[in-house]
Amino acid sequence: MLEVTGLRVAYGGIQAVRSITFHVNQGEMVALIGANGAGKTSTLKAIARVLDAAGGDVHFCGEKVTRIAPHLMISKGIALVPEGRGVFPRLSVAENLAMGAFVRDDKAAIADDLERMYGYFPRLKERETQLAGTLSGGEQQMLAIGRALMSRPKMLLLDEPSMGLAPLMVQKIFEVIKAVAAEGMTILLIEQNAKLALQSSQRGYVMESGEITLTGESAKLLDDPKVRAAYLGE
Amino acid sequence: MSKWLNPRSAFGITLIVVALLALPFVAAMGGQAWVRILNFAILYVFLALGLNIVVGYAGLLDLGYIAFYAVGAYTYALLASPHFGLHWPFWVILPIGALVACFFGVILGSPTLKLRGDYLAIVTLGFGEIVRIFMNNLNAPINITNGAQGITLIDPVAIGDFKFSTTSQILGISMSGPQKYYYLLLALVILVIIINLRLQNSRVGRAWQAIREDEIAAKAVGINTRNLKLLAFAMGASFGGVAGGVFSAMQGFVSPESFSLIESIMILAMVVLGGMGHIPGVILGAVLLSILPEALRYGVGPIQMAVFGKMLVDPESLRMLIFGLALVLVMRFKPAGLWPSPERKRELSDAGAGNG
Structure with a gap:
């Protein structure tokens, strides 16, 4: 479904991502793990077109989307949940979710989806009218995921959903992510929490200094001695 | 639409319209300068x-x-x-x-x-x-x-x-x-x-x-x-x-x-002081900030003469001093503006409550 070939991202002269190639199949959850500064977020931003790629290609559903305008990505079916949540702090929870459906105009279906989101995240229903900026980190993450789902995407790009959250909240967020995946959503997940990411996904890629160094089924990666030593603290 | 049909707000709107229409004639009593x-x-x-x-x-x-x-x-x-x-x-x-x-x-x-x-x-x-x-x-x-x-x-x-x-x-x-x-x-x-x-x-x-x-x-x-x-x-x-x-x-x-x-x-300053993004606030800010310096221009001199019997401070500089002070006070006590939008107000009052 998503094909990334030879993707490069550079900030000025510094290469953050050096020609990486990977793919995500339909209905699959794929984890991209690696340490801080490995180039994971840059990769995701380049795919979502928030950032310009320095080279390489991204194909989505067979269509080349490497250079299209950023705001068109959502209509293609790719929804990004940005790093650090990126909710609209001075809009209410309900307004944030409604903003997720900005490119849609089917009012009735949007209302249905809103209820569906509140089903996934009852916490958000309780805080419907509260400003997003006053939510806890975990609630903001739920809201960001909910907002992305409101566009009815074909694929979800998740940038470090566990970042800065309490362990219990991380558990909750991942339960929802797994539930969304179980309904057939294609997900590309970026995580520093390698263990959790590999436990939740089918396949994984390990990124180091802008390159993919290891790949395989998540369960096998979990047992890989190199991965265990480098990312699982064993 | 029902909001507009209710007699009390209809009365209020009529009052505002009449006041706005009569205003230039009231102001003219103080001279065309006003x-x-x-x-x-x-x-x-x-x-x-x-x-x-x-x-x-x-x-x-x-x-x-x-x-x-x-x-x-x-x-x-x-x-x-x-x-x-x-x-x-x-x-x-x-x-x-x-x-x-x-x-x-x-x-x-x-x-x-x-x-x-x-x-x-x-x-x-x-x-x-x-x-x-x-x-x-x-x-x-x-x-x-x-x-x-x-x-x-x-x-x-x-x-x-x-x-x-x-x-x-x-x-x-x-x-x-x-x-x-x-x-x-x-x-x-x-x-x-x-x-x-x-x-x-x-x-x-x-x-x-x-x-x-x-x-x-x-x-x-x-x-x-x-x-x-x-x-x-x-x-x-x-x-x-x-x-x-x-x-x-x-x-x-x-x-x-x-x-x-x-x-x-x-x-x-008019936009920020009145209440950014809130139309009534912006209008209030603009009216106050444009009229206040003029009112001070006409008011500061005579008041000094009445209180001290002589001009202590040049009215022109005192005018800007008072004006500046007024701006500082508003920003100190009304950081969201004089008439902020309800959301902005809520945000400032929520700010202490959330972030669990």
Whole structure:
């Protein structure tokens, strides 16, 4: 479904991502793990077109989307949940979710989806009218995921959903992510929490200094001695 | 609609309308100077509402807003004065002024699309100064703006033989020039308020709100941030252009010194002090900040004479001192502005409560 070939991202002269190639199949959850500064977020931003790629290609559903305008990505079916949540702090929870459906105009279906989101995240229903900026980190993450789902995407790009959250909240967020995946959503997940990411996904890629160094089924990666030593603290 | 039909609000609206219609005659009791002050207050409301689109809605800090006012004013001055011998009617020039200002808005907007906050403020500030300096120096080799002397004898607004500059009898009531301009300005400002209101609740308004809050997230939900930011600049600039045209006609004279940086800052202060993004607040801010310095000008001298029997401090400097103090106090005790939008107010009161 998503094909990334030879993707490069550079900030000025510094290469953050050096020609990486990977793919995500339909209905699959794929984890991209690696340490801080490995180039994971840059990769995701380049795919979502928030950032310009320095080279390489991204194909989505067979269509080349490497250079299209950023705001068109959502209509293609790719929804990004940005790093650090990126909710609209001075809009209410309900307004944030409604903003997720900005490119849609089917009012009735949007209302249905809103209820569906509140089903996934009852916490958000309780805080419907509260400003997003006053939510806890975990609630903001739920809201960001909910907002992305409101566009009815074909694929979800998740940038470090566990970042800065309490362990219990991380558990909750991942339960929802797994539930969304179980309904057939294609997900590309970026995580520093390698263990959790590999436990939740089918396949994984390990990124180091802008390159993919290891790949395989998540369960096998979990047992890989190199991965265990480098990312699982064993 | 039911809100408008309820008798109490209908009564309130009638009262406001009557008050607004009677205002220039009440002000005239204190002399025509007060009617002019009133007219400038409305003109500033106009400008502040235009800037509110850029700063309040889209969240783009623009310190060069006065440049668009200048562009509108000079467009009018050049097309309706003996300077080029052109005397076009105002309803032709005002839209042209709006278009020219809009064009300049896009010119300013496009190179600054990737800038935010302080950086954007610096560039827009520079732009404002560039326009003013151009007006000052475009008298050679070809005399376009007549340099620092400015352009004089600009045609007043006129509909057929009905001139807005002179006193005339309407339905048996004697109306002075400034009083007639008052009604023209009032009509224009009501139009701008309606446009502002419509924008606020539109799809475009919501997109601006999203851009203001978080640009990356706005892109991620499918908002064309580039076009919408340009649109904000263009719309704000157009309002500035129209205001400039009216200013030009009303004064009969324009010169570069009317368009200094302090004017840009003043208009921004009106927006921020009144309540960014909230139309009633912006109107209040503009009215207060334009009338207060004038009221102080007339009030400070006599009060000193009455209290101390002599002038202790030069009224002109004391006026700005009191004015500055008033601004500081408002920002200290009303950080969201004098009349903030309900959301903004809620945000400030929520701020301590959340973040678990």
